[in-house]
Structure formats: C-alpha cells, structure tokens
Amino acid sequence: MKLIAVGKLKAGPERELLDRYCSRLRPKLEIVEVAQGRGAPAELKRREADALLAACPDNAFLVAMDEGGKLVDSRVFSSQLQGWQESGRPVCFMIGGAEGFDAAIIQRADAVFSLGKLTWPHMLVRVMLAEQLFRAQAIQMGHPYHKAGRP
Numbered sequence: 001m002k003l004i005a006v007g008k009l010k011a012g013p014e015r016e017l018l019d020r021y022c023s024r025l026r027p028k029l030e031i032v033e034v035a036q037g038r039g040a041p042a043e044l045k046r047r048e049a050d051a052l053l054a055a056c057p058d059n060a061f062l063v064a065m066d067e068g069g070k071l072v073d074s075r076v077f078s079s080q081l082q083g084w085q086e087s088g089r090p091v092c093f094m095i096g097g098a099e100g101f102d103a104a105i106i107q108r109a110d111a112v113f114s115l116g117k118l119t120w121p122h123m124l125v126r127v128m129l130a131e132q133l134f135r136a137q138a139i140q141m142g143h144p145y146h147k148a149g150r151p
C-alpha cells in the first residue's frame with residue numbers, strides 16, 4: 001500500500017503518531033511526499049495534481065481522501081479495503097495540500113473517502129488514515145484493538 005501526500009512531515013507529534021501506526025501495519029505503508037505547489041490556487045493545485053499522479057502507478061486502485069467523499073464506518077472501510085487489496089491492483093491513498101485537490105485527482109480516483117465533514121489539517125489526515133488502516137487490519141484479524149460495542 002502506498003500513501004501519496006502533499007508536503008513534508010517534519011519531526012513532531014504528528015510524525016511520532018504516524019510512525020507508531022505505520023510500524024504496526026502489514027503490508028507496510030510506503031509514504032511518498034510531493035512538494036507543495038506554488039502560485040495562485042488553481043495553478044498550485046494543478047502542479048500538485050501533476051506530481052501526485054506521477055507518483056501513482058497507472059494500474060493503482062486510487063483512494064482520494066476528501067471531505068466531500070463517501071462516509072463509511074470502520075467495519076465497512078475494513079471490508080472495502082480487503083476487497084481492494086484482493087483485486088490485485090496496488091492500493092494508493094492520496095492526501096491533498098492546503099488548497100485541496102485539483103479536479104483531475106477526483107476524476108482519476110476509483111474511490112473518494114471522507115473522514116467526516118470537517119476539514120482536517122493534511123498532516124493530521126495522514127495520522128487518522130494510518131490509524132484507520134491499522135483498525136481495518138485489526139477488524140480483519142479479529143484483534144481486540146477494535147471494540148465492536150455498537151449494536
């Protein structure tokens with residue numbers, strides 16, 4: 001699995017949490033960082049989209065993280081992730097920059113997934129996605145990390 005994201009995550013609390021969840025993930029999550037675009041928002045997003053798409057294999061199943069995407073619970077996400085992984089295509093997640101995605105990313109995406117209607121800082125979205133990937137793995141394995149207490 002691969003995460004392609006805008007910006008460079010520096011040392012600090014987000015890095016520590018991301019490393020903690022990533023160290024528990026199997027298969028490993030390869031993280032590719034692309035440079036933040038420059039210029040007016042439309043141009044910046046176009047440049048970021050070019051870099052993001054260049055890092056994404058043509059045959060990848062691309063999941064774009066976007067607040068306008070599909071809202072699912074962790075069990076549904078876990079089962080969807082399993083299906084994507086079993087499809088034989090490499091699974092790539094993508095996180096945009098401060099201005100969000102260019103339309104080209106949403107058009108290319110095979111799935112658009114939301115962490116809720118609130119807008120989160122993109123470095124926190126990395127941590128939240130890694131935690132959900134770990135939770136999805138725990139659900140698949142029946143590991144008690146995920147407490148299925150809801151009716």
Ligand SMILES: C[S@@+](CC[C@H](N)C(=O)[O-])C[C@H]1O[C@@H](n2cnc3c(N)ncnc32)[C@H](O)[C@@H]1O
Nearest residue numbers: 065066067095096099100114115116119120122
């Ligand atoms: C600061 S947000 C960009 C906000 C931008 N104004 C927009 O409309 O997309 C940076 C990136 O974090 C991710 N992100 C932020 N909030 C999210 C959410 N609720 N669900 C999924 N991804 C989110 C998206 O990939 C977004 O491109």
